[in-house]
Amino acid sequence: MKNDVIRPIGVIRSELTSLDSAPRLGEEGAPDAFLEVVPEYQEGLDGMLVGDEMIVITWLHHARRDVLKVRPRRDPSNPLTGVFRTRSPHRPNPLGLHRVKVLEVRAGGIKIGPIEAIDQTPVVDIKPVAWLNDY
Amino acid sequence: MKNDVIRPIGVIRSELTSLDSAPRLGEEGAPDAFLEVVPEYQEGLDGMLVGDEMIVITWLHHARRDVLKVRPRRDPSNPLTGVFRTRSPHRPNPLGLHRVKVLEVRAGGIKIGPIEAIDQTPVVDIKPVAWLNDY
Numbered sequence: 452m453k454n455d456v457i458r459p460i461g462v463i464r465s466e467l468t469s470l471d472s473a474p475r476l477g478e479e480g481a482p483d484a485f486l487e488v489v490p491e492y493q494e495g496l497d498g499m500l501v502g503d504e505m506i507v508i509t510w511l512h513h514a515r516r517d518v519l520k521v522r523p524r525r526d527p528s529n530p531l532t533g534v535f536r537t538r539s540p541h542r543p544n545p546l547g548l549h550r551v552k553v554l555e556v557r558a559g560g561i562k563i564g565p566i567e568a569i570d571q572t573p574v575v576d577i578k579p580v581a582w583l584n585d586y
Numbered sequence: 587m588k589n590d591v592i593r594p595i596g597v598i599r600s601e602l603t604s605l606d607s608a609p610r611l612g613e614e615g616a617p618d619a620f621l622e623v624v625p626e627y628q629e630g631l632d633g634m635l636v637g638d639e640m641i642v643i644t645w646l647h648h649a650r651r652d653v654l655k656v657r658p659r660r661d662p663s664n665p666l667t668g669v670f671r672t673r674s675p676h677r678p679n680p681l682g683l684h685r686v687k688v689l690e691v692r693a694g695g696i697k698i699g700p701i702e703a704i705d706q707t708p709v710v711d712i713k714p715v716a717w718l719n720d721y
Binding site for chain 1: 589590591592595629630631632633634638643645647654655665669670671678679681683712713714
């Protein structure tokens with residue numbers, strides 16, 4: 452088992468510009484955003500429809516990769532917990548999962564929301580959500 | 587935006603040993619498996635409980651990364667569709683999302699299921715599932 456290279460397939464364009472202004476969960480007032488897909492991967496959007504529910508996978512490039520325990524939601528009264536049981540951005544591979552709805556399909560990308568990722572967050576994959584509830 | 591390095595945090599130990607024997611969706615008879623976490627990241631499991639519902643993120647190392655359109659479920663009657671609207675393992679970053687239940691917490695890892703990933707599939711992250719339905 453070896454390391455591998457992960458490549459951005461796109462980037463988030465959002466009004467959220469700082470980590471401090473970003474809500475920590477989708478339901479806490481996150482805005483809509485534009486997911487700009489890099490030209491060489493735009494064909495991968497073919498068939499995408501307004502109303503589709505998708506999982507957007509981001510690469511939280513500001514996160515620390517050497518953290519293994521955190522206090523969830525940065526609340527000092529919460530016990531130290533392994534990062535794999537939390538949504539902390541700080542984790543060995545700083546992947547973020549964001550459940551969104553497709554609001555518009557345009558040349559160059561898709562408008563999606565709500566999403567708490569900040570402006571310029573790299574996107575590494577997009578997948579349909581339906582199956583997550585299908586078992 | 588640049589490429590980055592993704593590191594395995596663990597590996598799937600499963601009775602599924604070939605891509606041909608692997609069911610394509612969790613509900614189609616996938617077995618349980620052991621998720622062995624590499625020693626340096628085992629602390630990240632602290633607090634994990636039997637019964638937890640998690641998303642396991644795999645790196646589908648046998649997949650092709652140069653495919654942008656597929657016929658879903660390999661059915662020739664399905665239209666060619668952008669990979670980002672499908673669960674095809676073939677995609678620019680071959681990430682797999684697997685919703686599982688934690689069945690046992692042991693030294694060295696967790697028993698999980700059901701999961702359709704084959705033996706020796708690298709695991710790159712583990713996250714709680716609850717929030718996915720929370721909006």
